[in-house]
Amino acid sequence: MASESQVTLTLEHIGKRFGTREVLRNINLTVKPGELVALIGASGGGKTTLLRVVAGLEEITSGKLTLSTENGQPSRTRVVFQEDRLLPWLNVINNVTLGLPKNTHPYAYHILESVGLAERTGDWPSQLSGGQRQRVSLARALTHKPHLLLLDEPFGALDALTRGEMQKLLENLWNTHKFTAILVTHDIEEALQLADRVIVLRDGEIAREVVVDLPRPRKRSDAHLWELAESLEKDLHQPELNLSGEVAAS
Numbered sequence: 001m002a003s004e005s006q007v008t009l010t011l012e013h014i015g016k017r018f019g020t021r022e023v024l025r026n027i028n029l030t031v032k033p034g035e036l037v038a039l040i041g042a043s044g045g046g047k048t049t050l051l052r053v054v055a056g057l058e059e060i061t062s063g064k065l066t067l068s069t070e071n072g073q074p075s076r077t078r079v080v081f082q083e084d085r086l087l088p089w090l091n092v093i094n095n096v097t098l099g100l101p102k103n104t105h106p107y108a109y110h111i112l113e114s115v116g117l118a119e120r121t122g123d124w125p126s127q128l129s130g131g132q133r134q135r136v137s138l139a140r141a142l143t144h145k146p147h148l149l150l151l152d153e154p155f156g157a158l159d160a161l162t163r164g165e166m167q168k169l170l171e172n173l174w175n176t177h178k179f180t181a182i183l184v185t186h187d188i189e190e191a192l193q194l195a196d197r198v199i200v201l202r203d204g205e206i207a208r209e210v211v212v213d214l215p216r217p218r219k220r221s222d223a224h225l226w227e228l229a230e231s232l233e234k235d236l237h238q239p240e241l242n243l244s245g246e247v248a249a250s
């Protein structure tokens with residue numbers, strides 16, 4: 001079941017300071033309805049801050065942020081974090097439906113089925129594996145029928161095998177529900193597997209945008225994917241340049 005209406009996110013000249021520290025600078029970005037954009041970049045580059053700004057969890061210092069739905073309805077945004085943030089005293093179904101009216105429960109069961117947890121709805125979070133808990137987090141977000149889903153390294157704490165399974169699951173859910181998404185990740189391969197566009201954030205600025213124009217599901221062995229991965233890898237590990245263009249001494 002797709003969201004009833006899709007959303008466009010527009011960021012214009014967004015700036016964010018924490019005290020005197022400038023963390024985001026002149027961010028200009030439009031995310032189209034149904035687009036999946038990955039944000040990558042070195043640690044401290046501002047990825048989480050940008051996601052929090054979009055989620056409305058941080059105020060911007062300058063610029064303009066617009067979220068507009070096709071039918072003018074208020075947009076719904078949900079965030080999935082690296083840690084699952086489930087309430088340990090609620091079972092799976094109650095975690096997923098927390099704050100939602102009773103009549104949404106059948107939909108919640110449907111979503112839990114689609115993330116492979118139909119048999120685990122009565123379990124406590126402590127009875128689940130890390131991957132299963134992240135499935136619950138995804139289900140909880142999707143039960144709210146978000147127009148915009150923000151994912152902050154959602155699979156970062158999982159082992160490689162589980163991470164691969166979760167990436168496939170996210171892709172399937174995105175295909176089914178057609179939400180717009182921003183995925184923060186440290187994993188270039190993950191970004192290239194899933195995203196329509198990869199944005200490199202460096203020192204609070206957009207350093208590069210790469211359109212990943214490859215059919216899905218993408219093959220890890222695809223030569224073009226490897227080329228993109230190599231070039232993004234170089235981007236991420238590029239030493240800082242000083243103003244004269246020389247490599248700064250470390």
Ligand SMILES: Nc1ncnc2c1ncn2[C@@H]1O[C@H](COP(=O)(O)OP(=O)(O)OP(=O)(O)O)[C@@H](O)[C@H]1O
Pocket residue numbers: 018021023041042043044045046047048049050
């Ligand atoms: N609440 C805050 N107060 C002060 N500084 C902050 C705050 N939140 C983030 N910062 C600073 O903003 C900068 C960007 O942090 P952010 O978490 O957005 O980076 P990131 O790219 O997500 O990093 P990582 O990949 O390590 O998660 C860092 O220098 C960080 O110390």
